[in-house]
Amino acid sequence: MGKLARWLRMMGYDSAFFTGEDDGEMVRQALAEDRILLTRDTGIIKRRAAVTGRLKVILFQTEKPEEQMRQVVSGFNLKEQAHPFTLCLECNEPLVDISPAEVKDRVPPHVFQTQSKYVACPACRRVYWRGTHWAAMLRRLEKLAGMAEN
Secondary structure, three states, rough: HHHHHHHHHHOOOOOOOOOOOOOHHHHHHHHHHHOOEEEEOOOOOOOOOOHHHOEEEEEOOOOOOOHHHHHHHHHHHOOOHOOOEEOOOOOOOOOOEEOOHHHHOOOOHHHHHHOOOEEEEEOOOOOOOOOHOOOOOOOOHHHHOOOOOO
């Protein structure tokens, strides 16, 4: 589910990725944060919180992130509300504009010479720019979710 979380973040959706092994903790976190739980674990949908409807769950039949993404996007009509490239892909924090001077020592020299706009994560300090990788990700989003950048 990690790839799906990153794709949802790429679209601008707050997406937590649970890395623990305790399903009970994952369910408690989802309830506490009012999240929809996306899973392949059939045991989750049998839990009381899911059966009673307190916990919203989407059960995937496939391991393929591309198919999972299509299911989520169509099921929730996400493409209409997307804000691509506004969240950190690593830690899910909102990205902030950052000046070229602030990134000079944090990006490769070629990037610094060819790019003028940057955003960064205030939490993990990762820097993003609209290079060839960004264009490739946008094309993939368009293919997966049928959406373009707003």
